[in-house]
Amino acid sequence: MKRIATLVAIPVRVLTALTLTGLILAGLTFIGLLPGDPGATAANAAPSPAASLPEPFQQPGDNTGPLRLDLTQLSPRVVTSTGPSTLTFSGTLTNTGDQPIDDLVIRMQRGNALQTEGALRDALDGDGRADAITPQFTPIPGELAPRGQMPVRLTVPLRGAPDSTLALAETGVHELLINVNGVPSDGRRARLAAVRMLLPVLSLPPGPGRAGAVEAPPPPPATPFSMLFPITDTPRRVSTVPGEPTLLTDDDLAASMAPGGRLGSLVAALAADAPPGSRVRAATCLAIDPDLVETASLMRAGYQVQQPGGGPPVPGTGAAAAGQWLDSLAAVAKGGCVMALPYADADLVALTRGGLGQLATRTIRDGRQILSDVLDVPVTPGVTWPVGGVADDATLDEIASADGRSVLLSADGVDQGRVQRHSGVVPLVGGRLPQFAVLTDPLLTRAAAGPSAASGPDPSTGGAVASSTPAGTVGALSTQDLIGALVFRIEAGPIAGGPTAPAGPLVLAPPHQWAVEGNGAAALLTTVNQLIGEGRIVPSALDGVLEAGPSAGTAPLAPAYPLRSGGQETPTSAVDIVRKTAQQIEDLSSAAVPDSGVGATPEEAFGPLRRGLARPVSAAWRGRPAEAVAAASAAAGRVADLRASVRVLEPPSPYSLGTSDAPILITVANGLPVTVEVNVQILPSAGLRVAPIPPQQVPPLGRRQIRVSAEVTRSGQFIVQAAVRTPNGELLGPPSRLRVRSTAYGTITVWLTASAGALLVVLAVRRVLRRVRGEPARTAQVGPATGPPPGSPDQAVPLSPEHPSPAPPGHGPAAKTGDPFPDPLHPTDRLPLPRRRPDGPPRPPGRGPQPPPRVPSP
Numbered sequence: 142m143k144r145i146a147t148l149v150a151i152p153v154r155v156l157t158a159l160t161l162t163g164l165i166l167a168g169l170t171f172i173g174l175l176p177g178d179p180g181a182t183a184a185n186a187a188p189s190p191a192a193s194l195p196e197p198f199q200q201p202g203d204n205t206g207p208l209r210l211d212l213t214q215l216s217p218r219v220v221t222s223t224g225p226s227t228l229t230f231s232g233t234l235t236n237t238g239d240q241p242i243d244d245l246v247i248r249m250q251r252g253n254a255l256q257t258e259g260a261l262r263d264a265l266d267g268d269g270r271a272d273a274i275t276p277q278f279t280p281i282p283g284e285l286a287p288r289g290q291m292p293v294r295l296t297v298p299l300r301g302a303p304d305s306t307l308a309l310a311e312t313g314v315h316e317l318l319i320n321v322n323g324v325p326s327d328g329r330r331a332r333l334a335a336v337r338m339l340l341p342v343l344s345l346p347p348g349p350g351r352a353g354a355v356e357a358p359p360p361p362p363a364t365p366f367s368m369l370f371p372i373t374d375t376p377r378r379v380s381t382v383p384g385e386p387t388l389l390t391d392d393d394l395a396a397s398m399a400p401g402g403r404l405g406s407l408v409a410a411l412a413a414d415a416p417p418g419s420r421v422r423a424a425t426c427l428a429i430d431p432d433l434v435e436t437a438s439l440m441r442a443g444y445q446v447q448q449p450g451g452g453p454p455v456p457g458t459g460a461a462a463a464g465q466w467l468d469s470l471a472a473v474a475k476g477g478c479v480m481a482l483p484y485a486d487a488d489l490v491a492l493t494r495g496g497l498g499q500l501a502t503r504t505i506r507d508g509r510q511i512l513s514d515v516l517d518v519p520v521t522p523g524v525t526w527p528v529g530g531v532a533d534d535a536t537l538d539e540i541a542s543a544d545g546r547s548v549l550l551s552a553d554g555v556d557q558g559r560v561q562r563h564s565g566v567v568p569l570v571g572g573r574l575p576q577f578a579v580l581t582d583p584l585l586t587r588a589a590a591g592p593s594a595a596s597g598p599d600p601s602t603g604g605a606v607a608s609s610t611p612a613g614t615v616g617a618l619s620t621q622d623l624i625g626a627l628v629f630r631i632e633a634g635p636i637a638g639g640p641t642a643p644a645g646p647l648v649l650a651p652p653h654q655w656a657v658e659g660n661g662a663a664a665l666l667t668t669v670n671q672l673i674g675e676g677r678i679v680p681s682a683l684d685g686v687l688e689a690g691p692s693a694g695t696a697p698l699a700p701a702y703p704l705r706s707g708g709q710e711t712p713t714s715a716v717d718i719v720r721k722t723a724q725q726i727e728d729l730s731s732a733a734v735p736d737s738g739v740g741a742t743p744e745e746a747f748g749p750l751r752r753g754l755a756r757p758v759s760a761a762w763r764g765r766p767a768e769a770v771a772a773a774s775a776a777a778g779r780v781a782d783l784r785a786s787v788r789v790l791e792p793p794s795p796y797s798l799g800t801s802d803a804p805i806l807i808t809v810a811n812g813l814p815v816t817v818e819v820n821v822q823i824l825p826s827a828g829l830r831v832a833p834i835p836p837q838q839v840p841p842l843g844r845r846q847i848r849v850s851a852e853v854t855r856s857g858q859f860i861v862q863a864a865v866r867t868p869n870g871e872l873l874g875p876p877s878r879l880r881v882r883s884t885a886y887g888t889i890t891v892w893l894t895a896s897a898g899a900l901l902v903v904l905a906v907r908r909v910l911r912r913v914r915g916e917p918a919r920t921a922q923v924g925p926a927t928g929p930p931p932g933s934p935d936q937a938v939p940l941s942p943e944h945p946s947p948a949p950p951g952h953g954p955a956a957k958t959g960d961p962f963p964d965p966l967h968p969t970d971r972l973p974l975p976r977r978r979p980d981g982p983p984r985p986p987g988r989g990p991q992p993p994p995r996v997p998s999p
Contacts, residue, residue: 206606207238208285208334210293210321212618215338218664219624219671220299220309222344228307230319231294234334236285240326242333245285246278247321249297251340254313258584261629264316265588265622267337267608271318274308278322285323295319300348312358314629315340318608335608338618339588339625343632343675361634365646365681366424368669369480369526369549369581370662371655372407372470373430375761376485376772378439379447380753380779383741383814384842387444388454389436390775395459398437398466403615405462406659408469414666417476421670424680426478428526428653431508432485432756434470434515437463471516478684480521484508486653487755488711488763489527490702493536495716497754500723501536504755505543507748521684523547528653528760529709530554530581533702534571541574547687549650550578551586555698563630566645566686568697577691578698579683581650588612588626589651591619617660623651624668631677644692646681653760711758712766718773719754725780726750732787732867737816740841746815750780785874786812787819787839789863795880805831805849807863807879811839819865819873821847826861828854829881836868858882 212232217224228249236242252271255261263269276297285291298306309315321334374397379388397404415421441464445454483489484504492501505525513520523546527536530551540548552563555578563582568575591613611618630647651657657665672678726747733743740746757776762769790808811817818838823831832850839845864876 206333206335207236207240207242207325208321208323208606209235209237210319210334210336210609211235211616212319212336212611213616215618215621218341218621219628219668220340220342220344220346221671222346224346226300226346226348227296227298228340229294229296231292233290234281234285234293234321235290236287238325239287241284241286242323242325243284244324244330245281245283245321246323247281247293247295247319248276248278249295249307250275250318250320251307251309252316252318254311254315254342255629256313258629258633261314261339261584261626262587264337264339265610265612265626266592267610269316269337271316271337274303274306276303276305276307298349299346309342309345312342312344313632314625315342332606335606337608337610338612338621339629341625341628343628360675360677361632363676363679364631366649366669366672366678367646367681367683367686368425368649369428369651369683370411370425371428371430371482371651371653372404372433373482373486373653373655373761374404374433375654376432376756376759378432378436378753378756380750380756380776382746382749382783386454387436387439387442389440389444389446389457391449392446392457392459394436394440395457395462398459399462400465401659402462403658405466407657407662408466408473410659410662410666411473412469414663414670415473417473419670420673420680421666422477423682424669424673424678425666426480426521426683427474428480428482429470429474429512429516430482430484430486431511431515432752434467435511437467438515440464441467467515471518474516474518478521478682479512479516479518480524480526480683481505481509481512482526482653483755484511484752485755485758486528486760488758488760489525489539490532490536490706491711491713491716491758492719492755493533493539494710495713495720497716497720497723497758498535498539500719500751500754501539502543503751505540505545507752521687524549524687526650526653528763529706530583530586530650531702531706532700534700537569537571537576537700538573541572541576546574546576547690548576548578549581549648550700551583551650552580553583553703554578554701555580556701557698564645564647566689566691567695568691570697570699578700579645579648579686581648582630584630585623585626585649586652588623589620589649589655589657591622591656613656615656615658617658617664619657619661620665623649624665627668627672631672646683646686647678648683654763709763711762711769715757715762715766715769715773718770718777719757722773722777722780723751723754725777725784726754728867728869728871729780729784729873731869732817732819732873733813734816734818734838737838739816741814743815746813750783753779781874783813786810787817787865787873789821789865789877789879790844791877791879795858795882803851803853805851805879805881806846807849808844808846809837809839809865810844811841814841816841819867820870821849822864822866823849823851823879824862824864824876826859828857828859828883829861830854853881853883856883 214231216229250271251274253273299309317338317340319336323333324330377389396402399405415425441460443460444457446457447454484507487504489501509520523544525540525545526549531554565580568577612622730747757773790810818836820836821834830852861879862876863879865873
């Protein structure tokens with residue numbers, strides 16, 4: 142602690158003076174200070190503005206310091222007696238703050254050799270100590286402006302004096318720290334950036350002067366070794382049906398599959414450092430996501446990409462790159478072990494716990510078949526590698542139902558009891574079907590994954606900026622910690638209780654979503670080849686181990702699902718959306734007509750949709766719950782659009798019905814590539830009654846016109862709703878609104894009209910009968926009186942049969958009374974006044990025979 146503080150506090154002018162006087166010891170050079178040096182970098186040149194850095198495949202822990210040091214090279218990756226005697230790194234220093242930084246200095250320092258697995262885990266977590274050897278700082282000329290960058294390169298001897306070299310004196314795995322100090326604008330010197338990593342030392346190179354190479358201790362017996370090599374990426378394909386173009390959410394795969402891209406460089410590293418027939422390829426088993434290779438095969442035929450802000454899709458640019466990448470992968474895959482991951486690298490435990498066990502089984506079975514068909518290579522049968530190497534009992538049962546007789550589990554995924562193993566082939570207990578597990582080393586997985594969270598302050602610096610690590614990022618040094626952990630495990634030899642440990646190879650299993658590119662993969666493969674050449678490991682074909690199974694008499698172990706793994710699962714909110722979407726797909730598929738002879742089959746139409754539900758539950762979304770929910774919602778929206786493509790078309794003008802029983806002609810459209818049988822329903826509406834409509838078959842991507850028997854109960858214009866339902870009674874999209882105009886009389890109108898007509902006929906008949914009987918018209922009976930008021934002396938006496946009225950002069954005999962058809966031309970000046978009866982009151986009008994009224998002709 143005191144020595145570090147003293148070194149940090151050394152003024153820059155003192156170091157500069159030492160440099161000018163030649164007191165900096167030989168071998169500690171800051172390349173770039175000497176003009177004309179071919180390996181020099183422009184560390185003393187004017188800093189350049191910060192360029193945009195590529196987004197990592199998986200984000201590492203955030204570095205909260207004002208500087209960021211990105212390393213691009215480290216040589217050698219493993220120290221040996223036959224290798225270089227110096228250690229060189231190069232990289233880029235970026236000022237991420239808004240203050241200029243001056244008086245920059247840098248150095249490499251190391252810790253002692255790690256003796257235990259716990260010490261190694263502390264080093265991986267950033268809790269180790271790397272202050273055993275702390276050479277002098279080397280100044281970096283120039284000031285680093287805000288958001289500026291400058292290249293750096295440093296070389297230090299591996300052996301020699303501790304104030305100028307790393308002073309290696311023993312083999313083993315050491316923690317290495319690259320430390321950058323500087324003075325921000327506040328004028329206080331501090332550590333502003335630090336990068337840590339593991340440095341494996343198999344043997345020591347010759348030292349300075351007369352010091353020769355140190356003889357390394359004899360290595361332990363060769364360890365059987367197998368390595369899983371995941372090839373995955375974030376799912377980007379949108380589920381489509383036959384006849385639709387391939388659609389991706391973005392065009393990032395075009396750049397990744399191109400030469401120099403992440404996926405392109407991975408396959409290139411395999412082709413160069415693990416070609417078919419090599420020792421490294423014999424120890425390597427490719428674990429490939431079937432969805433990725435299926436996407437690449439569809440991309441090579443042309444595809445479209447969604448626009449970020451919406452709008453119609455645009456053509457993709459990576460068809461040629463996808464085809465070239467797929468051909469290269471198929472060539473590398475031939476002649477070696479190939480394993481299929483679950484389709485889209487689905488989280489099998491999350492699916493099973495969410496009630497989607499059938500989908501989990503489908504991702505396993507379909508994944509094997511798709512990978513074998515696309516790459517045209519045999520796929521290792523009967524093996525499943527779940528995410529994280531862990532699974533609960535229910536998930537293991539689903540795996541077993543998908544012909545999963547063997548699983549790859551982390552040694553942390555089984556209940557080992559008191560003896561902790563990191564390898565072995567063991568039977569599993571508790572399942573419905575017999576299964577066994579090949580155990581993978583959790584320490585190596587941890588080293589490949591990188592830290593799960595940002596580490597705290599380095600304890601050796603009293604609150605200085607936390608150190609970062611390239612592990613878990615896309616970079617050339619992303620596998621350096623993994624190389625160190627692999628060497629540590631091999632050099633440590635058999636574990637305690639070795640004779641009782643189950644036989645099996647040491648299996649390196651990186652995380653499924655492995656953040657590695659070509660340079661990092663090439664360094665790992667080169668190290669494996671070096672270890673094989675030195676006899677420290679021996680290739681063990683994983684497919685042969687899986688075929689052989691556990692040794693006879695091996696005690697079975699129970700699976701164990703760690704609590705921390707449950708917290709890393711795909712969020713239940715995303716799984717709930719996927720479950721509801723799966724129900725919508727099954728309901729839609731119930732309407733498909735099998736063996737229709739037209740269009741696609743139901744499996745061809747809905748199989749891609751079912752498999753596409755695994756993409757929102759991919760391991761790629763672990764740790765990103767918001768993006769997982771967004772992916773699940775997008776899949777649900779896609780299925781909703783497909784359901785809505787089967788609908789009743791709304792006509793541009795209203796239906797005109799001229800009669801009450803006129804039929805309605807409606808058109809049902811089918812936007813699916815499969816024949817469907819649906820139920821068409823016109824919802825109840827005031828004014829319209831519709832007869833039941835039998836199920837209708839609609840051809841794929843076609844229409845069908847249906848004649849619907851209807852009865853109109855009112856006239857005018859009104860709205861009715863028509864819907865299409867599956868055989869299960871679920872709606873296929875929202876109902877359509879149909880406008881109906883009726884010019885026919887409704888039932889009430891017809892009843893009223895008929896009643897009025899009948900009343901008119903009755904009244905007419907009554908009038909005719911009264912005329913026939915001789916009854917006067919009602920107007921004559923109730924007309925106003927023209928004579929004197931009743932009871933006056935001048936009131937006339939009504940006529941009686943005994944006193945008939947005389948006929949008017951000039952008209953002959955008196956006219957008959959009760960004639961229903963009087964002569965209209967007969968002149969009548971006034972009606973005859975009734976005579977008063979002498980012996981009684983006046984006779985009411987209308988009693989007895991009276992002559993009909995006569996009106997003058999017009």
